[in-house]
Amino acid sequence: MNYRLLSIILMTIIIVASVFPQAPAYTIGMSQCNLGEPWRVQMNADIKKAAEAHPEIRMVFKDAQNDNLRQSAHIDEFVRSGVNLIIVSPKEAAPMTKPISDAYRKGIPVIVLDRRVVGNDYTCFIGADNKKIGKAAGKWIAKLLGGKGKIVELKGLMTSTPGQDRNSGFREGIKGSSCEILFDADMKWLEPNARKEMESALSRFTQIDLVYAHNDPGAHGAYLAAKAAGREHTIKFVGIDGLPQEGQMYVKQGILSASFEYPTGGREAIETALQILNGKKVSREITLPSKVFTKENIDKGGEALPE
Ligand code: FRU
Numbered sequence: 001m002n003y004r005l006l007s008i009i010l011m012t013i014i015i016v017a018s019v020f021p022q023a024p025a026y027t028i029g030m031s032q033c034n035l036g037e038p039w040r041v042q043m044n045a046d047i048k049k050a051a052e053a054h055p056e057i058r059m060v061f062k063d064a065q066n067d068n069l070r071q072s073a074h075i076d077e078f079v080r081s082g083v084n085l086i087i088v089s090p091k092e093a094a095p096m097t098k099p100i101s102d103a104y105r106k107g108i109p110v111i112v113l114d115r116r117v118v119g120n121d122y123t124c125f126i127g128a129d130n131k132k133i134g135k136a137a138g139k140w141i142a143k144l145l146g147g148k149g150k151i152v153e154l155k156g157l158m159t160s161t162p163g164q165d166r167n168s169g170f171r172e173g174i175k176g177s178s179c180e181i182l183f184d185a186d187m188k189w190l191e192p193n194a195r196k197e198m199e200s201a202l203s204r205f206t207q208i209d210l211v212y213a214h215n216d217p218g219a220h221g222a223y224l225a226a227k228a229a230g231r232e233h234t235i236k237f238v239g240i241d242g243l244p245q246e247g248q249m250y251v252k253q254g255i256l257s258a259s260f261e262y263p264t265g266g267r268e269a270i271e272t273a274l275q276i277l278n279g280k281k282v283s284r285e286i287t288l289p290s291k292v293f294t295k296e297n298i299d300k301g302g303e304a305l306p307e
Contacts, residue, residue, distance in 0.1 A: 025056045025057075028051070028059050029060045029083040030059055030062070030088075031074045032064065034064060035065075037189065039243060039246075043089065043264035046265075047087065049267075050267040050271070057274070071090065075099040076103075078103065083108065084277060087111045088113065089113040093117050105121060109277075114126075115127075115160045115162055123282070123284070124285070125284065126272065126286040127286075128262055128287065132169065133262065134169020134170040137166075137212060137260055138212075142174045144236065144258075145179060148178035149179050149180070149209035150182045151210050152182065153184040153211075154198065154213040156189045156214035157188045157189055163189075182205055183208075185197040189218065191217035194213060194217065194225075199228075208231075209236065210235065211237045211238070215262075216239035216256070216259055217239075217246075219238060219250070219256055219259075220237075223250075237257060239256055239258075239259050239260075241262045242292075248298060251293050259292075260291070260293075261290045263288045268286060268288065
């Protein structure tokens with residue numbers, strides 16, 4: 001074969017390969033409970049970025065818009081279309097247990113991210129320890145307030161496990177101090193709800209020392225309500241999530257006294273998915289570490305939570 005012919009054949013192969021790139025070997029369905037909050041947008045972005053480094057996987061994202069029925073339907077669709085693995089960040093524990101269990105029992109590996117379901121019908125759970133975060137927040141707040149103070153607790157959706165754990169952990173954390181929770185309400189993770197609940201708290205109580213909100217949107221909503229009432233300088237605000245563009249920024253601006261990091265687990269979900277798809281055994285529980293950001297430590301990148 002002469003050199004000219006060989007180079008034509010090689011060029012043809014290269015052109016054909018670039019026009020018809022190799023099809024991904026695996027499809028992963030990702031069911032997100034909603035995309036209305038920056039933290040969830042960040043989770044999807046983290047997943048997308050990690051997945052892009054692996055041409056053998058194709059991601060299909062679905063947004064349940066905070067609706068359990070829609071999220072169940074998405075899981076069923078993933079099963080019917082034959083995805084190789086499902087990643088799901090469920091809205092609420094009880095309603096999402098059955099569809100996730102059904103998919104798992106049909107042999108599809110399922111990674112549950114951030115919010116838990118009931119029982120054990122999934123391959124792996126990935127998330128930070130919300131009880132530990134709540135407890136660390138309680139201890140940190142009790143110290144900040146010098147051991148006594150009047151607190152408003154704005155809770156995340158109490159039918160989702162992070163809300164339950166951030167609540168019980170916090171109460172454990174302030175135990176033994178003279179901190180008192182004078183008002184609590186379920187703001188369902190949403191800033192506008194938090195603002196409304198805080199307006200009621202402000203109208204009922206002339207002294208509020210601190211707001212502990214289960215997420216940074218909640219803490220910010222409470223701050224806006226206090227600001228509108230001219231009381232933002234007499235109240236301290238603490239939240240959870242610690243995104244650079246949200247909680248960390250509020251700490252830098254002096255709006256929040258602290259934000260506790262709640263990592264999205266997006267990168268870890270893709271790493272774990274690849275291990276499962278490659279036939280490796282993974283642990284059933286992957287606990288992500290957390291940090292606290294305060295104005296003292298933010299420039300050094302925050303501080304790990306004490307054990
Ligand atoms: C977003 C969010 C976060 C929170 C997480 C808990 O929907 O509310 O702010 O940390 O969910 O699942």
